[in-house]
Amino acid sequence: MPSYKLIYFNLEGRGEILRYLFSYSNIDFEDRRVEFADWPALKPTIPYGQLPVVEIDGVIYNQSLAIGRYLAKKAGLTGKSELDEIRVDALIDTIDDFFSKFPWMDTEKAKKEFMEKSSPQLLAYLEKTLGNNPWFVGDSATWADFFWDTCADSFESYVPGFAKDYPKLLALKERVKAIPTIAAWIKKRPKKSQ
Numbered sequence: 001m002p003s004y005k006l007i008y009f010n011l012e013g014r015g016e017i018l019r020y021l022f023s024y025s026n027i028d029f030e031d032r033r034v035e036f037a038d039w040p041a042l043k044p045t046i047p048y049g050q051l052p053v054v055e056i057d058g059v060i061y062n063q064s065l066a067i068g069r070y071l072a073k074k075a076g077l078t079g080k081s082e083l084d085e086i087r088v089d090a091l092i093d094t095i096d097d098f099f100s101k102f103p104w105m106d107t108e109k110a111k112k113e114f115m116e117k118s119s120p121q122l123l124a125y126l127e128k129t130l131g132n133n134p135w136f137v138g139d140s141a142t143w144a145d146f147f148w149d150t151c152a153d154s155f156e157s158y159v160p161g162f163a164k165d166y167p168k169l170l171a172l173k174e175r176v177k178a179i180p181t182i183a184a185w186i187k188k189r190p191k192k193s194q
């Protein structure tokens with residue numbers, strides 16, 4: 001088994017999907033959390049100067065979704081057919097587009113306004129895709145379900161209740177969190193949350 005070190009800030013954000021995927025598969029990983037004060041010194045040593053990265057047997061790999069897809073493949077979480085893989089990737093990319101546009105560094109007011117204006121399109125799409133099924137794609141969980149949960153937790157920490165009118169999407173989050181290996185991770189992870 002290779003050795004894995006996840007390097008990310010001391011928050012959930014873009015690192016949490018990788019922590020979920022490691023945990024889901026019971027893969028041991030070092031969860032290195034960088035303090036913001038230490039980041040300027042570390043940044044020039046990181047490919048493309050952004051986190052998260054994962055060090056696998058001493059080699060650094062960047063881009064959270066490239067790493068996520070690698071881990072999801074190992075875990076059988078990318079979809080059961082090639083066409084299901086398209087559906088899973090489309091969900092991942094759609095949620096990621098939204099995550100990238102969210103004004104993380106702006107004021108609380110700007111975040112709330114962004115959410116009010118832009119989230120209905122995302123949430124309606126996600127709810128329609130889910131329909132009355134337990135998971136977004138196929139008859140079992142994929143990493144798109146996990147990604148929705150981790151990203152929604154980040155949005156929720158800034159704009160509480162942003163998805164309150166979408167009970168099926170909230171129930172999906174609960175289903176993800178109830179998966180035993182994910183529940184075990186959530187129980188043991190640092191309480192600081194974003």
Ligand SMILES: N[C@@H](CCC(=O)N[C@@H](CS)C(=O)NCC(=O)O)C(=O)O
Pocket residue numbers: 013014043049050051052062063064065
């Ligand atoms: N597409 C990249 C985005 C990475 C990214 O935006 N990382 C942010 C934190 S979430 C970062 O490293 N910010 C610090 C910086 O750019 O100096 C990924 O998914 O890994």
